[in-house]
Amino acid sequence: MHDTPAGHWHEPKAGQNAGFGSFKRAAMPYDRFMESEGIPVYRSIGARRMQDLPLAPWKRLGGRGTYIQLFGTEGLWGSYVVEVPGAGALNTDKHLYEKVVFVIEGRGTTEVWQDGETKRHVFEWQKGSLFSIPLNTNHRMINASSAPALLYCGTTAPNVMNVIDNMDFIFNCPYSFTDRFSGAEDYFKPKDDLEPDPVRGLAMRRTNLIPDIINTQLPLDNRRSPGYRRVEPFMAGNRFYLWIGHHETGRYSKAHKHMSAAVLLCVKGKGYTYTWPADLGMTPWKDGLSDKILRQDYEYGGIVSAAPMSGDWFHQHFGIGKEGLRVSAWHGPNNQRSRKAGKPGEQLIDAGAIDIKKGGAAIPYYMEDPNIRVEFAETLKKQGVESRMNPEFYDSTSSAADELGDVM
Ligand SMILES: [Fe+2]
Known part of the structure; x- marks a missing residue:
């Protein structure tokens, strides 16, 4: 750190760098x-x-x-x-x-x-x-x-x-965005119709209001766990991206990694999330690195940052309630991988839903840390909830395990 009075800048001597070298991040x-x-x-x-x-x-x-x-x-x-x-x-x-x-x-x-x-x-x-x-x-x-x-x-x-x-x-900006808000009588009338989202082809609802996302019907998606349901509401012409997903009771999501942005909001059930830096590898408990894993427990109204630090972090969500786990994930504008700026037309894959051995970013159940499965089973038992993690999900040779990792 420096002890130079403010307002006086000194040119560095030969062989020295300009500036303080270390500094505190400035408030934006x-x-x-x-x-x-x-x-x-x-x-x-x-x-x-x-x-x-x-x-x-x-x-x-x-x-x-x-x-x-x-x-x-x-x-x-x-x-x-x-x-x-x-x-x-x-x-x-x-x-x-x-x-x-x-x-x-x-x-x-x-x-x-x-x-x-x-x-x-x-x-x-x-x-x-x-x-x-x-x-x-x-x-x-x-x-x-x-x-x-x-x-x-x-x-x-x-x-x-x-x-x-x-x-x-x-x-105090006087501009009216009539392209975003037409003033139509039915603007805030909930709409149930599903259509494929234009980028990834996932189920999307164009609606500016959903009266009850705790109980609204969600279509089958299968990408994060067997029986997983999901919809992405497209609201008010926003760039702000969000979705609602539901893991069936007794099942948990596969771990996957991506950059920070998503915050998961628990809207039904309860559970916990583990998140760890990708450079710890896929089995950090087994490898004695469990002190570097972060955990957040939540229930209705709880939140967790899915990849809470910069760079790729694995994260995995576990619902332990009888009603499964329903979350709404909020990404903000232009942050979710499929909505990020890049070279238009570039070929991308739905990495978060594709297994690592197939070029994606998801850890298939059969490659994950054994501690995950054991702890989930024990936690469900204490809660009086039946595990529905079928043995074939963990069998690398079974077609069930293979298909799970291949669903786009
Ligand atoms: Fe994620």
């Missing part, structure tokens, strides 16, 4: 913005229940809240929890960043309108609802009951703020 505009809001900023790999995070009165938005910035997501997307007081409302909000909202607890309505519009679009929400606020529209959250409501919001605020760095413009 979004970090400074969060600090200026006067509410806590929660930084961790996850939380067992967001319902238990400390909240503080939030002057700008009304209600009480906390920012959440899980490790690995810094600069990629932002999030917060806000409590709407019983029989109360938040202040009207409008911003030049996208926002998706999951209702952790409570019941209420949201009003949405463009600048200059007298008519307000109003829709209702309840525990388990997922919706998106169209870019730069006015909106107001109103609590319909006497109990507080708790909302988990994901945003592209860091992406916008870290480039524009002018909060007045971001909160």
